[in-house]
Amino acid sequence: MNLNLTLIGQAIAFAVFVWFCMKYVWPPVMQALQERQKKIADGLDAASRATRDLELAQEQANETLRESKEQAAEILEQAHKRSNQMIEEARDNARQEGERMIANARSEIEQEINRAKEELRSQVARLAVEGAERILESSIDEAKHRELVDKLAAEL
Amino acid sequence: MATGDNLTSTAYIQHHLQNMTFGLHPENGWSMAATPEQASEMGFWAIHLDTMGWSIGLGLLFLWLFRKVARTASTGVPQGLQNFVEMMVEFVDNSVKETFHGKSRLIAPLSLTIFCWIFLMNLMDLVPVDVLPMLAQKIGAMFGADPAHVYFKVVPTTDVNATLGMSLSVFALIIFYAIRSKGVSGFIAELTLHPFNTPNKFFQVLLIPINFLLEVVTLLARPISLALRLFGNLYAGELIFILIAMLGLWQLPLHFAWATFHILIIVLQAFIFMMLTIVYLSMATEEH
Numbered sequence: 184m185n186l187n188l189t190l191i192g193q194a195i196a197f198a199v200f201v202w203f204c205m206k207y208v209w210p211p212v213m214q215a216l217q218e219r220q221k222k223i224a225d226g227l228d229a230a231s232r233a234t235r236d237l238e239l240a241q242e243q244a245n246e247t248l249r250e251s252k253e254q255a256a257e258i259l260e261q262a263h264k265r266s267n268q269m270i271e272e273a274r275d276n277a278r279q280e281g282e283r284m285i286a287n288a289r290s291e292i293e294q295e296i297n298r299a300k301e302e303l304r305s306q307v308a309r310l311a312v313e314g315a316e317r318i319l320e321s322s323i324d325e326a327k328h329r330e331l332v333d334k335l336a337a338e339l
Numbered sequence: 340m341a342t343g344d345n346l347t348s349t350a351y352i353q354h355h356l357q358n359m360t361f362g363l364h365p366e367n368g369w370s371m372a373a374t375p376e377q378a379s380e381m382g383f384w385a386i387h388l389d390t391m392g393w394s395i396g397l398g399l400l401f402l403w404l405f406r407k408v409a410r411t412a413s414t415g416v417p418q419g420l421q422n423f424v425e426m427m428v429e430f431v432d433n434s435v436k437e438t439f440h441g442k443s444r445l446i447a448p449l450s451l452t453i454f455c456w457i458f459l460m461n462l463m464d465l466v467p468v469d470v471l472p473m474l475a476q477k478i479g480a481m482f483g484a485d486p487a488h489v490y491f492k493v494v495p496t497t498d499v500n501a502t503l504g505m506s507l508s509v510f511a512l513i514i515f516y517a518i519r520s521k522g523v524s525g526f527i528a529e530l531t532l533h534p535f536n537t538p539n540k541f542f543q544v545l546l547i548p549i550n551f552l553l554e555v556v557t558l559l560a561r562p563i564s565l566a567l568r569l570f571g572n573l574y575a576g577e578l579i580f581i582l583i584a585m586l587g588l589w590q591l592p593l594h595f596a597w598a599t600f601h602i603l604i605i606v607l608q609a610f611i612f613m614m615l616t617i618v619y620l621s622m623a624t625e626e627h
Contacts, residue, residue, distance in 0.1 A: 189500035192504070196391070204451060
């Protein structure tokens with residue numbers, strides 16, 4: 184247990200090891216550690232940013248969904264209204280058409296009746312004249328009496 | 340057990356506590372010491388080959404391991420060895436940051452080297468005490484040496500030269516840092532104007548020798564306590580391992596128990612050496 188050169192040798196070895204460690208071991212490891220720290224911090228940042236973005240996007244999606252639902256409801260309501268209106272209109276049109284047709288038919292019937300009456304009149308007049316002719320034979324001035332019978336027929 | 344029939348317990352213990360020494364013997368010149376007496380006759384001009392070999396080998400192992408990781412250190416997901424190295428580096432870095440508040444590129448790698456190197460050297464204590472010395476004896480015998488005179492001490496930190504070598508380096512750093520941050524005059528003032536201080540110039544001059552004596556003792560106590568603490572703990576641990584090894588069959592459970600307990604000491608002593616180095620250096624740079 185005597186002090187000797189080993190002491191100096193050990194001190195030199197120590198100094199060389201420390202120098203090597205300081206020069207070639209510590210800086211690369213430290214640098215790697217710091218770079219990883221930065222990377223992880225960046226990653227966490229990005230993750231939180233992404234979460235925020237996701238929340239924002241979800242909110243937006245919900246908003247859009249709500250709006251479109253509202254729009255759909257509105258459109259549906261409008262369509263309902265419109266269809267009701269159309270049905271109403273169609274009904275009105277149909278009624279009007281029907282009334283018009285009924286009126287037409289009526290006037291046609293009236294015309295028909297009138298024509299039949301006219302015809303009947305003329306035939307009655309002719310029959311009356313014929314009958315009177317036969318009764319009176321030629322004693323009657325045809326032109327004179329025709330006027331008379333026509334007047335009679337008009338009264339019919 | 341390496342105790343042959345011709346070895347007494349005392350001789351066995353002494354044999355285990357003797358370093359393999361190469362030095363300048365007054366009579367034989369530069370040669371291997373064949374006996375402890377020859378080794379002590381060599382005085383200062385001798386070197387412990389086993390201490391140097393193991394410490395440098397373990398230091399290179401540490402540097403090789405860490406350098407391998409440092410070269411390929413990726414910023415991605417760390418794997419295997421890189422995890423371990425990064426854990427160590429971060430642990431040391433945190434310890435340094437908590438204690439040393441100045442800026443220094445040296446302190447952190449210095450602490451890492453101290454911690455890992457001392458830990459590895461202490462770890463050799465867990466190798467059963469007879470294995471490597473016996474191997475060395477066999478190898479020595481192959482080279483024609485007398486096996487009884489081949490000494491081999493495996494744990495470098497049980498050699499006071501090794502611990503003192505490190506603590507004196509730390510001591511040099513303490514002085515360097517003190518002078519760098521306070522200047523030569525500041526350093527001298529710190530040695531002479533503390534702890535007793537008066538505004539009266541005359542009394543102050545009288546107090547300077549007392550202050551100097553106290554402060555120098557404080558200063559010198561640091562490297563010596565640093566070295567002897569580590570040396571003492573490991574030396575005692577080693578000695579107990581040797582004593583246990585002489586117990587015959589009973590050594591097995593005892594050895595296991597002591598080794599388990601010793602793991603704690605190994606790590607603790609490495610940690611204490613590192614922490615005290617940081618504390619001393621931070622004290623050297625800070626104003627009182």
